[in-house]
Amino acid sequence: MKHIDEYRDATIAKALLEKIHQTVTRPIRLMEICGTHTMAIFRHGIRSLLSDKVELLSGPGCPVCVLPTGVVDDCVSLALRPEVRIIDFTGSTANGNWLEEHARQAQVYTEKAGVNQVIVDSTPDLAGLARNLAFSLSLYTGQMCTAPQNIYVPRGGIETPEGHKSFDDVANAIAEGVRKLLGDPARAVEVLGAVQNRGVLDRLDQARGLGPILLDTQAVPHPAFPDANVRTPLIVKLDAHDGDKYLSEWFGPIAFLIATDSTDQSLSIARDAVKRHGALTLALYSKDPKVVDHAIEVAEDAGVALSINLTSGVFVNQSAAFSDFHGTGANPAANAALTDAAFVANRFRVVQHRMH
Numbered sequence: 038m039k040h041i042d043e044y045r046d047a048t049i050a051k052a053l054l055e056k057i058h059q060t061v062t063r064p065i066r067l068m069e070i071c072g073t074h075t076m077a078i079f080r081h082g083i084r085s086l087l088s089d090k091v092e093l094l095s096g097p098g099c100p101v102c103v104l105p106t107g108v109v110d111d112c113v114s115l116a117l118r119p120e121v122r123i124i125d126f127t128g129s130t131a132n133g134n135w136l137e138e139h140a141r142q143a144q145v146y147t148e149k150a151g152v153n154q155v156i157v158d159s160t161p162d163l164a165g166l167a168r169n170l171a172f173s174l175s176l177y178t179g180q181m182c183t184a185p186q187n188i189y190v191p192r193g194g195i196e197t198p199e200g201h202k203s204f205d206d207v208a209n210a211i212a213e214g215v216r217k218l219l220g221d222p223a224r225a226v227e228v229l230g231a232v233q234n235r236g237v238l239d240r241l242d243q244a245r246g247l248g249p250i251l252l253d254t255q256a257v258p259h260p261a262f263p264d265a266n267v268r269t270p271l272i273v274k275l276d277a278h279d280g281d282k283y284l285s286e287w288f289g290p291i292a293f294l295i296a297t298d299s300t301d302q303s304l305s306i307a308r309d310a311v312k313r314h315g316a317l318t319l320a321l322y323s324k325d326p327k328v329v330d331h332a333i334e335v336a337e338d339a340g341v342a343l344s345i346n347l348t349s350g351v352f353v354n355q356s357a358a359f360s361d362f363h364g365t366g367a368n369p370a371a372n373a374a375l376t377d378a379a380f381v382a383n384r385f386r387v388v389q390h391r392m393h
Contacts, residue, residue, distance in 0.1 A: 340365050
């Protein structure tokens with residue numbers, strides 16, 4: 038594919054690496070911010086190829102999502118100033134809703150978060166599904182507005198190339214995927230991110246009491262930053278009738294494995310959750326074309342980006358085919374897509390004067 042194949046050309050890559058080794062004569066630190074950068078660096082082993090004078094640091098992910106509370110308070114006071122006429126916001130649902138309600142002097146464009154969901158109906162690759170979801174759940178300690186939260190699996194199990202797998206088989210495969218990914222602490226801290234906000238830790242403690250724990254959260258010591266609070270994901274088993282527990286946003290490294298009566302029920306719950314609470318991502322795993330068509334209809338009706346059968350190097354955290362269309366503006370998680378025509382055009386007004 039044009040503009041992608043060039044980045045996979047080994048000859049070009051080797052030449053660039055040689056140039057870097059020749060050019061870098063003193064220690065350099067580079068920090069990437071976006072989670073997709075961390076994915077690419079980690080999966081392709083870029084750290085090991087660079088000069089040891091080049092240190093790559095993983096940033097906090099979407100910076101607004103992990104800001105200290107005091108900084109958020111400062112931003113809120115600025116947002117109410119009368120000379121502020123346009124506000125672009127990405128971050129927590131609570132803060133976004135507050136801006137929409139109170140910053141009436143400005144045009145407010147928000148991209149918040151919501152209840153991101155995964156529907157498992159069947160899969161052509163259970164191991165790939167488990168690896169993919171493990172990375173999506175772990176990246177930046179789940180502190181991404183696009184990270185999956187609810188994973189719906191029929192209580193009767195699913196079909197795979199290895200035969201029928203029970204609900205517990207699927208749940209255990211996902212949990213084991215997380216364990217394998219994060220089993221080496223040195224690697225784990227490069228995938229995970231430090232928890233900055235005390236509210237995330239409080240939610241973890243609260244979520245541990247919601248149901249049977251499939252995978253408990255663990256603290257991981259960071260060799261370079263001993264005071265950093267790095268945590269692995271928590272996965273809790275729930276049932277479809279526990280909607281009061283899982284049908285709200287649990288921002289942070291918290292996921293729920295939810296047993297449903299059928300894929301139809303999973304899709305029905307997902308549709309209602311997006312319409313009521315918003316979502317930036319929805320994912321489906323299915324070998325059945327009819328189920329795929331049904332999921333597409335649900336996603337279009339609810340107004341959420343849908344990812345289907347991600348089992349390799351593309352993750353649901355990358356919310357859309359073109360990541361600039363991060364939210365759709367068609368459900369409560371965002372009132373605008375951040376780069377579409379409506380986002381741009383509504384910023385401009387025509388003011389005239391004339392003299393006769």
